[in-house]
Amino acid sequence: MSFRPNAPFTGTLTLNQQSYLYYSLQKLPDGQALARLPKSLKVLAENLLRHQGQDGVGPDDIAAMADWLNGGTSEREIAFRPVRVLMQDFTGVPAVVDLAAMREAVKRLGGEVEKVNPLSAVDLVIDHSVMVDAFADDQAFATNVDLEMARNGERYAFLRWGQQTFDNFRVVPPGTGICHQVNLEYLGQTVWRLPGEGDPLVCPDTLVGTDSHTTMINALGVLGWGVGGIEAEAAMLGQPVSMLIPEVVGFKLSGRLREGITATDLVLTVTEMLRKKGVVGKFVEFYGDGLATLPLADRATIANMAPEYGATCGFFPVDEETLRYLRLTGRDDEHIELVEAYCKAQGLWRHPGDEPVFTDTLSLDMSQVEACLAGPKRPQDRVPLSRVPAAFGLNSQIRVEAPQQSRLEDEGGQTAVGADRSLEGTEFTLDGQSHRLQDGAVVIAAITSCTNTSNPSVLMAAGLLAKAAVEKGLARAPWVKSSLAPGSKVVTDYLKQAGLMPYLERLGFYLVGYGCTTCIGNSGPLPEPIEQAIRQEDMTVASVLSGNRNFEGRIHPLVKTNWLASPPLVVAYALAGSMKIDLSQDPLGTGKDGKPVYLKDIWPSQQAIHKAVEQVNSEMFRKEYAEVFEGDARWQAIQVAGGSTFEWQPDSSYIQHPPFFSTMAKEPEPVRDIEDARLLAILGDSVTTDHISPAGNIKASSPAGKYLQSLGVAERDFNSYGSRRGNHEVMMRGTFANIRIRNLMLDGVEGGETRHYPSGEQLAIYDAAMRYREEGIPLVVVAGKEYGTGSSRDWAAKGTRLLGVHAVIAESFERIHRSNLIGMGVLPLEFIGDSAAGLGLKGDERLGIRGLNALTPGKTLTVEITDADGKERAIQVRCRIDTGEELTYYRHGGILHYVIRKML
Known part of the structure; x- marks a missing residue:
């Protein structure tokens, strides 16, 4: 995209005899007031x-930014x-x-495909x-x-087609690495140069991403957050992201x-x-003089987990x-000089003692933080x-032989000892050696995820701890x-440079790949004797990972409890082998001198x-x-067919032509209006997109399997739901198919049943939804x-729509999924x-929702319920279509339908 600057509001920076133009907030009539905005909102103001x-962008939008200062809130919709x-790639x-x-x-509707x-x-x-x-x-x-390339050849060839x-x-x-770490270490620019006529135009680097942890880049002063793939596609096609x-x-x-x-x-x-404060749908901006002691890699760890604390983003100036x-x-x-000059000129630079106007605040003295897991x-x-x-x-309702002072109490004040399950465990043989697996065993210990592998301090700590452990x-x-x-090849470079890699390897922490792996459920199978032992006694075992997500059924289908921890604690739990050991006071094991360590x-x-x-x-x-x-x-050798449109292969199990636009x-x-709808599922609180559309294992007995x-695909070649997202036939069968999802229409049943x-x-x-489709009955969740x-x-939204769900009624929505539903x-x-x-x-009711032809953002609607x-x-x-732009997308049947019609 090229821009022709509007002279009254532009400023000029000159560095090394090169002039740069920029849009100056200080030149606005409200420039003095805007100086008090949080720096994240200044980025939005510059964008407007x-x-x-x-x-969709006028002077009133920018004036609304100044008005925001009066109460730290606004009902103004902006683009x-x-x-x-x-x-x-998922x-x-x-x-x-x-x-x-x-x-x-x-092409079918007579337009130009190159648009x-x-x-x-x-x-x-x-x-x-x-x-x-x-x-x-x-x-x-x-x-x-080797296995990755063999499994994903079709997908990678398709991406190479897109690339060319x-x-x-x-x-x-x-x-190569994980997208967020590659973004932080290489792609992110903090200040972006736009093509234009004459001198280059510069602006804040901003982005949206198709992964919720896009927020990691906020550590670099880059405003960005995760959106659904649907919304991201619209953004890349020139559509604005509509938001309040x-x-x-x-x-x-x-x-x-x-x-x-x-x-x-x-x-x-x-x-x-x-999470206790409640920041869903809000920006969080970090400030205070404690930032001076916080390395950027530590900031990135905090910014990365914005989805976990529920915010749209966690921004660092x-x-x-x-x-x-x-x-x-x-x-x-030269670019670093430009970043400094631009941010200081635009008021985006953090100065000691800065106190912008915020909607609300909270504070933390970092000296009070203690060692923990989640x-x-x-x-x-x-x-x-x-x-x-x-x-x-x-959690597991088993007896825990732990010191009295380390026991938790339940809400009734009773110490949890649970059922009287034997602590003997189950014997198994691995590599010719006999062992005993007990409840509480750590069966996965993974240093994984960009959350922590982007941070040299915690990875070096893991390596140093491994060295000391081996020496003991x-x-x-x-x-x-x-x-x-790791999230990039740089990690292995510096672990080798520091001489720590051999010690990690001695403890089993060999390099397994540069990617998300365990954090997204790509943990792979456990050794068969261990899986058999877990199944035999329905054991409650654990994973410990340095990731950001530990939802039910996500890490491994047989692992019921999952714990987030720092990389050095991941190593420590691999040594201890159990969650029932209090690492703060119990020994990890016995050293070579016979003494406890x-x-x-x-x-x-x-x-x-x-x-x-x-180093x-x-x-x-x-x-x-x-x-x-x-x-x-191997990547360079992938053969790709040419052409402006893709040659779909009917027998492909990975890439299929989706039906979203086939009849538009x-x-x-x-x-x-929605008439005589049936309930497909009644779900409880905190139902995640993992529950709705799992990324991990595909069960052979499931509709997708x-x-x-x-x-003719063998079970060993199923790969994962995440890798098969290019095939709607797999994905619609996998919708609501998480093995841990609980449909309250059925008593005590786990899994995707109704x-x-x-x-x-x-x-x-899936089978019920297809039967309802044959009967011409719309569905509600x-x-x-x-x-x-x-x-x-x-x-999670695409599959919901393909199952024939017309509406979701919930007590509250997470931001991205709400937007995705509208987008579909x-x-x-x-x-x-x-x-x-x-x-x-109960689930046997019929529902009617009327007045949809006169819908407005936030409108109160009536749902008529007819019992059996x-x-x-x-x-x-309340209709959670929040903006006029979202309403336009809904009326078109989805955001991409709207974009296609706009092109035509």
Whole structure:
């Protein structure tokens, strides 16, 4: 996109005899007032000023920013246009599938297919497909990469087609790194240069991404957050992101972390505090003089987990630490000078003592942070290290032999001892050795996820702890599947440079791949004897990972409790082998001298960590990112057919032509009321996008498994739901198919089942939905609070629509999923003072929702409910279409339908 600056509001920067133009907030009539805005809102204000006069942006929008200062809130709808879009392959493949399908639709309707082309810069990083099949040996990386390429050849060939067909579209090949870490270390610019006539125009770097952890880049002063793939596709095609001017919660940091406390401990504390505060749909901006003590990698750890604390983003202003990090990661000196000059001129620079106006504030003295984990199934459930054994006992309802002072109490004040299950465990044989597996065993210990592998301090701490453990004579518990999956190749460079890699490998933490792995459910199978032992006794075992997500059923189908921890604690739990050991006071094991070894004996000092981190240098980053888009010989050897439209293969089990646009006309049909709908599912609180559209294993007995077998795909080649998002036939069968989802229409049943009415027959949700489709009956889903929390998974909305769901009625929605539902033409409705439980819904009711042809944002609607005995009642719900732009998308049947019609 090229811009012609509007002279009255532009300023000029001159650096090294080069002039740069920029839109100056100070030149606005409200410039003095705007200086008091949170810096994240200044980025939005600049975006509005730069696009003033384009569709949907006028002077009143910018004036609304000044009005925001009066109460820290606004009902003003604005149009945000990010300069770029970031994708990973799980969400990127279906996005490119949609683009290819849009080209087919435009061709069918007589338009120019080349108009379906990204207008904004798009980077897709292939990072979600590597699985931990091999581990704990020096061939693990090579084996896993070979398997990845073999499994995903069709998908990768399709992405290479997209790379050569679409403009402004770059692909980072597999085996390079995780998209958010690559974004932080290389793609992110803090200040962006736009093409124009004459001198370059500069502006804040902004983006949206198809992964919820896009927020990590906010550590670099880059405003960005996760959106659904549908919304991201629209953004790359030139459509603005429609939003209300957000509330901004200021989080003041003071002090510094104590000896032995990590950035992971800090972020788990921040996550717990902000979840309690309630920041869903809001910006969080960090401020305070404590930022001066917080390295950028620590900021990135906090910014990464914004989805876990529920915020749209967690923003850190630009300061000297930002410049230091840009310099460390090999950015150009001239660009770093531009970042400093622009941010100071625009009022985006953080000065000591800055106190912007915020909607609300909270604060944390970082010296009060203690060592902790989060679990067993939600990132915000922080547990101090000493209380982990008791927390495990409360969750698993087994006896926990832990010291009295480390036990938790339940709400009734009773210490949780649970059922009288034998503590003997189950015997199994592995590699010729006999072992005993007990409840509480740690069966997965994974250093994984960009959350922590982007942070040299916690990775060096893990390496130093491993070194001390090996020197003491400790070893990994034999039932632990251990893995190291960094977010970039730089990590292995500096671990080798520091001489720490051999010690991690001695404890089983060999490199398994550069990708998300365990954090997204690509943990791979456990050794068969261990899986058999778990199944035999229905054991409650655990994973410990340095990731950001630990939802039910996400990490591994047999692992019921999952715990987030810092990389050094991941290593420590691999040594201990059990969640029932209190690492704060119980020994990890026995050393070679016959004496017990405690965590404090091997925990590295801050001085040792700092000395190790000093070995990380700019040359490492320059070397690894010099040819970031090239890929290895296997990537380069992938053969790709040419052509402006894709040659769909009917027998492909990975890539299929989706039906979203197959029957659309040039003009949208009128919106119709929902009549005589049936309930497909009644769900509880905190139903995640993982519950709605799982990313992990495909069960052979599931509808998706049966479909793949019908195509001749062997179970060993199923791969995962995430890798098959380019095939709608798999994904619609996988919708609501998580093994841990609970449909309250069925008593005590886990998994994707429902009851069909009026027959009363229990079926897989997919099978019931298809029967309702044959009967011409629309469907509704009812849920509790925080519906759709978690990953920005567009298939959670796409699959819902393909099953024939016309509306979702929930007590509250998570931001991205609500937007995705609208983007697929599904109506999100919120209970007003009611709930499914309060209404006594059983699932055999029929529903009617009227007045949809006169819908307005936020309108109160009536839902008519007819019970099975014919009794009628009515409730009030609020339409959660929040903006006029969203209403336009809904009326067109979805955002991409609207974009196609606009092109025509």
